[in-house]
Amino acid sequence: xxxxxxxxxxxxxxxxxxxxxxxxxxxxxxxxxxxxxxxxxxxxxxxxxxxxxxxxxxxxxxxxxxxxxxxxxxxxxxxxxxxxxxxxxxxxxxxxxxxxxxxxxxxxxxxxxxxxxxxxxxxxxxxxxxxxxxxxxxxxxxxxxxxxxxxxxxxxxxxxxxxxxxxxxxxxxxxxxxxxxxxxxxxxxxxxxxxxxxxxxxxxxxxxxxxxxxxxxxxxxxxxxxxxxxxxxxxxxxxxxxxxxxxxxxxxxxxxxxxxxxxxxxxxxxxxxxxxxxxxxxxxxxxxxxxxxxxxxxxxxxxxxxxxxxxxxxxxxxxxxxxxxxxxxxxxxxxxxxxxxxxxxxxxxxxxxxxxxxxxxxxxxxxxxxxxxxxxxxxxxxxxxxxxxxxxxxxxxxxxxxxxxxxxxxxxxxxxxxxxxxxxxxxxxxxxxxxxxxxxxxxxxxxxxxxxxxxxxxxxxx
Numbered sequence: 001x002x003x004x005x006x007x008x009x010x011x012x013x014x015x016x017x018x019x020x021x022x023x024x025x026x027x028x029x030x031x032x033x034x035x036x037x038x039x040x041x042x043x044x045x046x047x048x049x050x051x052x053x054x055x056x057x058x059x060x061x062x063x064x065x066x067x068x069x070x071x072x073x074x075x076x077x078x079x080x081x082x083x084x085x086x087x088x089x090x091x092x093x094x095x096x097x098x099x100x101x102x103x104x105x106x107x108x109x110x111x112x113x114x115x116x117x118x119x120x121x122x123x124x125x126x127x128x129x130x131x132x133x134x135x136x137x138x139x140x141x142x143x144x145x146x147x148x149x150x151x152x153x154x155x156x157x158x159x160x161x162x163x164x165x166x167x168x169x170x171x172x173x174x175x176x177x178x179x180x181x182x183x184x185x186x187x188x189x190x191x192x193x194x195x196x197x198x199x200x201x202x203x204x205x206x207x208x209x210x211x212x213x214x215x216x217x218x219x220x221x222x223x224x225x226x227x228x229x230x231x232x233x234x235x236x237x238x239x240x241x242x243x244x245x246x247x248x249x250x251x252x253x254x255x256x257x258x259x260x261x262x263x264x265x266x267x268x269x270x271x272x273x274x275x276x277x278x279x280x281x282x283x284x285x286x287x288x289x290x291x292x293x294x295x296x297x298x299x300x301x302x303x304x305x306x307x308x309x310x311x312x313x314x315x316x317x318x319x320x321x322x323x324x325x326x327x328x329x330x331x332x333x334x335x336x337x338x339x340x341x342x343x344x345x346x347x348x349x350x351x352x353x354x355x356x357x358x359x360x361x362x363x364x365x366x367x368x369x370x371x372x373x374x375x376x377x378x379x380x381x382x383x384x385x386x387x388x389x390x391x392x393x394x395x396x397x398x399x400x401x402x403x404x405x406x407x408x409x410x411x412x413x414x415x416x417x418x419x420x421x422x423x424x425x426x427x428x429x430x431x432x433x434x435x436x437x438x439x440x441x442x443x444x445x446x447x448x449x450x451x452x453x454x455x456x457x458x459x460x461x462x
Contacts, residue, residue, distance in 0.1 A: 008033060016315040108287065110260045113291040119215075161187075181210065270304035278321050298421065343404060344403060369384055387416075394455070
């Protein structure tokens with residue numbers, strides 16, 4: 001009987017374990033996790049804090065009992081500290097007792113994920129200065145928010161996906177929210193022209209947004225509050241003059257690679273664990289997947305792109321191959337989507353500046369505004385669609401969309417994502433046979449209108 005061990009109980013580890021049990025119900029599969037939250041949706045944390053999700057337990061994709069019913073043994077609150085590659089066993093420490101032990105394996109998957117960035121000058125972990133990355137973090141933030149009076153000032157540092165979602169959650173809880181962003185607009189994964197739409201949406205719903213502003217330090221003030229010190233324009237730093245009752249830090253992540261490196265694995269792009277497209281590390285019987293490993297990108301080659309969707313797919317590939325399969329990870333195009341109040345922002349592939357260094361590529365980007373459905377049917381809303389393509393070949397390189405939450409932004413970015421996966425040109429996107437009815441679309445869907453607009457601009461510049 002093959003004994004598979006997955007280290008990490010989030011997306012990659014659970015996906016590998018479930019795939020292995022699906023393919024071989026006789027396989028002995030163990031998932032080891034450093035906390036007691038197997039298979040929880042970290043992406044759902046803001047919605048629990050806002051109250052949209054009623055209970056913390058609702059964030060579990062599957063309960064521990066569900067996983068055990070699938071034939072998976074769980075070792076919770078157990079941290080892997082070293083891998084004995086020759087002996088095929090993992091040295092562990094139990095969180096509560098501090099007792100050490102060993103777990104044997106035939107094949108082991110490292111799915112240690114990523115850890116939050118801890119910048120100098122920000123005392124993350126002090127009372128009132130909280131990170132938001134794990135379920136334990138979420139519980140601390142939930143408790144801190146519940147203790148605040150209506151109108152209390154809260155600062156959110158970092159305007160990525162989680163930071164923006166947290167702003168919406170905190171506004172829903174009746175708090176006075178200030179968002180601090182280093183870049184010129186929120187959501188640095190979008191071009192600034194489209195990011196500006198999300199910045200405006202956050203401000204329209206009561207969030208004070210300080211853009212172009214870098215937090216340099218935090219100092220304690222009276223009554224457990226904090227002063228946020230930053231460099232940037234006066235119009236932004238003035239928003240930080242008064243103390244904050246709570247500071248939530250959402251400044252991105254870095255791959256957690258210590259365990260893999262100690263086992264002899266090499267590092268690749270962005271300091272993530274190097275793996276091939278079968279999720280092999282090169283160390284015998286040691287595999288890795290998820291946010292700790294490099295990403296095989298269909299346009300960029302090897303990079304690092306920590307996404308839950310990617311981790312699920314990589315884990316599934318690893319789980320199959322750990323049983324002797326020959327599955328390959330097909331590669332990512334970096335598709336992402338986020339709801340910010342009443343707008344949705346989505347992207348896939350490359351922006352103009354991302355594509356500038358691709359050999360033999362001359363990128364061109366255009367922005368088109370098109371209605372989500374026929375204007376004569378009530379409720380039509382505009383979609384702002386950015387398209388990037390290669391002027392030499394007409395090949396689609398990327399797309400970005402911002403529009404109202406009613407406008408099926410997520411599904412429309414998926415059209416572009418599928419076209420990218422297939423290596424389509426913009427002209428081929430225009431030829432797609434997409435559905436149409438006046439309440440939901442147009443004979444030429446908005447994505448096709450944007451593709452045609454890009455082709456016109458390409459011809460004009462030729």
